[in-house]
C-alpha cells in the first residue's frame with residue numbers, strides 16, 4: 038500500500054548499488070581474499086615469487102589503469118576500467134530501497150568487477166610487484182626488475198588516480214545516502230499521511246458498516262413485509278383454491294346430474310327406437326298396402342290421361358283467351374302511364390295550391406280577427422258531487438247522482454247546434470215583489486265547447502293558429518277563468534294521449550308541420566321556455582334557482598319583434614315528447630314553491646313559449662315566430678276568493694286582479710288603436726302584458742279560451758268571466774304581420 042521511494046536505477050545516476058557500509062566493510066576483505074587467492078594461483082603459475090607490494094593499501098585487487106592498459110596493449114582482451122561501475126541491477130536497487138545495511142544478495146556487479154582483473158592479472162602478474170627494498174639482482178633480472186619498478190610506479194600512479202576516483206565515488210555515495218535519508222523522511226511523512234488516510238478510511242469503513250447495518254435492518258424489514266405479503270397472497274391463493282374446489286365439486290355434481298340425465302335420455306331414446314321399429318314395421322305393411330293401391334291408381338291414371346287430352350284442347354282455347362287479355366293489359370298500361378303523368382301534374386298543382394292555401398289560411402285567420410275567443414265549459418267532476426251536509430244529510434246513493442248533478446249544475450244552454458258559437462245562461466232571481474224572475478244571458482263567441490268536448494276538439498281550432506307560427510307569426514293563447522274552471526287542464530292536460538292539453542298538442546303540431554315543410558326546403562329550429570309570474574315576479578319554471586329570488590328582466594327587440602327574458606333556461610326542443618318532461622319539471626318546481634295554505638299554480642300566471650325559426654335553403658327565405666300558451670291565474674273576484682284576513686292571499690288576489698285588468702286594458706287599447714294610431718298601449722302596467730307585448734300587438738294572433746265551471750254555485754263568477762270575454766271578443770285588433778325576412 039505505501040508508496041516506495043523511487044529507485045535510483047537511472048543509468049545517468051552515478052551509482053545505486055550496495056550501500057556505503059557494504060562497500061566500505063565488505064569490499065576490502067573480499068578484495069583481500071580474492072587477491073590472496075589470485076596470488077596463490079599466480080604463485081603456482083610463476084617460477085618465482087615476488088614479495089607483495091603495496092602492503093597497508095586498500096586490499097582491493099588492482100584494476101589495470103588506463104596507463105596499465107597501455108602497458109598491456111598487446112593483450113587481446115583488456116580489463117574493464119574500475120572507475121566506471123556497472124549500473125545497478127533491479128535486485129540491488131531493491132535492497133537499497135529497503136534501507137538495510139546488509140550486503141547485496143547478489144554480488145554480481147562487484148563479482149564481475151573483481152573477478153575479471155585477476156583473469157588478466159594471471160597473465161600479467163602486476164599485482165604481485167612488491168614495494169619493499171629492492172635487492173641487487175643480476176644482469177637481465179635487474180633490467181627486468183627496473184622495468185617492473187617503472188611499471189609499478191606507473192601502476193602506483195594509476196592506483197592513486199583510482200583512489201581519487203574512489204574518493205569521488207565515496208562522496209557520491211554519501212550524497213546518495215543523504216538522498217536516501219531525505220527519501221526516508223519523505224517516506225515517513227508519507228507513512229504518516231497514509232496512517233491518517235487509513236484512519237479516514239477506517240472512519241469511512243465505520244460509516245459504511247453503519248450504513249450496511251441500516252441497509253441490513255431495512256432489508257430485514259422489507260423481507261418481513263414481503264413475508265407478510267406472501268402470507269397474504271398464500272391465504273388468498275388458499276381461498277381461491279377452496280373456492281375452486283367448491284366450484285369443482287359443484288361442477289362435478291352438475292356433471293354427474295347431467296350424466297344421469299343423459300342416461301335417462303339414452304333410455305328414452307332406446308324406448309323411442311323400439312317404438313320406431315314397431316312403427317317401421319307398421320309402415321312396411323302400409324307400403325305394401327299402398328303398392329296395391331298404386332296399381333289401382335295406375336289404372337285410374339290411364340283414365341285420367343284420356344281426360345287430360347280433353348283438357349289440353351280446353352287449354353288451347355284458354356291460351357287464345359289469355360292472349361286477348363294480354364293485349365288488353367298492355368293497352369291498360371299505356372292508359373296507366375298517361376294517368377300517372379296526370380297524377381304528377383296534379384301533385385305539382387297541389388304543391389302550388391299549398392302555397393295558395395297557406396296564404397288563404399292566413400287571410401281567413403286575419404278575417405276572423407286577430408283576437409278570438411273560445412268558451413269551454415268543463416264537465417261536472419265526481420269531486421264536485423261530494424254532497425255538502427246541507428244538501429244531503431245522509432249522503433247520496435248512486436241512484437241519486439244524476440239527480441244531484443242536475444241540482445248542482447248551472448243552467449247552460451247551447452242553442453247554436455250547427456256552428457257552436459252561442460251559450461245562454463238562464464238564471465232565476467227573486468224580484469223586489471218576491472216573485473221569481475227568470476233571466477237569460479246570451480253570449481256569442483268564435484266557438485263554444487260543451488262539457489263533452491274533448492281536448493282534440495278544442496285543439497282542432499287552435500291547431501290552425503299553431504300552424505301560423507311556422508309561417509312566422511306571433512301567436513298567443515290564453516286560458517282565462519276562475520280557479521278550478523279547467524284552465525290548466527285545457528293548456529297542459531293529463532298524462533294520456535287523449536287528455537294531453539294544448540301545449541303538448543301545439544308542440545307536436547309544430548313539429549309535424551315543420552317535418553312536412555322539410556320537403557319544401559324548410560329547416561326549423563325550436564326552443565322552449567316556461568315562466569311563472571307570481572306577485573309581479575318572474576320565475577323560471579325550467580331553471581334551478583330559488584323562486585322569487587332571481588331577478589329576470591324582459592327585453593324587447595323592436596326590430597325583430599322578439600322578446601327575451603334575461604337569465605332564464607331556454608331549452609332546445611328536438612322532439613314533441615320532450616315537452617312532457619318539461620311540463621313535469623315545471624309542475625314539480627311549482628309544488629316545491631307552494632305552501633300548504635297556498636296552491637301556487639292557481640295564484641300565478643304561467644307562460645309557455647315555443648320559439649320557432651325557419652330557413653328555406655332553396656328560396657333563401659327566413660322566418661321567426663313564437664307561440665305563447667298562457668295559463669292565467671284564477672280570475673275570481675276579491676270577495677269570492679275567500680282571502681279573509683290572510684294578507685298574503687290578499688296581496689296575491691290584488692296582484693292577479695291588477696294584471697288581469699291590465700290585460701283587459703291592453704286589449705281594449707289595442708282595439709281603440711285601430712282608430713287612433715298614436716294611442717298609447719299600457720303594456721308596462723303589468724309584467725304579464727309587458728312580457729306578451731309582441732304577442733298581443735296588432736302584429737300577432739291572439740286567442741282567449743274562456744274556461745267556465747259548470748256549477749250553479751259559480752254562476753256569478755262565470756257571468757263576470759263571460760262579460761270580460763265578450764269585451765275582448767268585441768275588440769278588433771289590427772292585421773297580423775308575418776315576421777319573415779327577405780333572402
Ligand SMILES: Nc1ncnc2c1ncn2[C@@H]1O[C@H](COP(=O)(O)OP(=O)(O)OP(=O)(O)O)[C@@H](O)[C@H]1O
Nearest residue numbers: 415416519520521522523524525526527638639671
Ligand atoms: N274538460 C275537462 N274534462 C275533464 N276534467 C276536467 C276538464 N276540465 C277540468 N277538469 C278537471 O277539473 C279540475 C280543475 O281543473 P284545473 O286544475 O285545470 O282548473 P284551473 O282553472 O286550472 O284551476 P287553477 O286556477 O287552480 O289552476 C282538475 O281535476 C281537472 O282535471
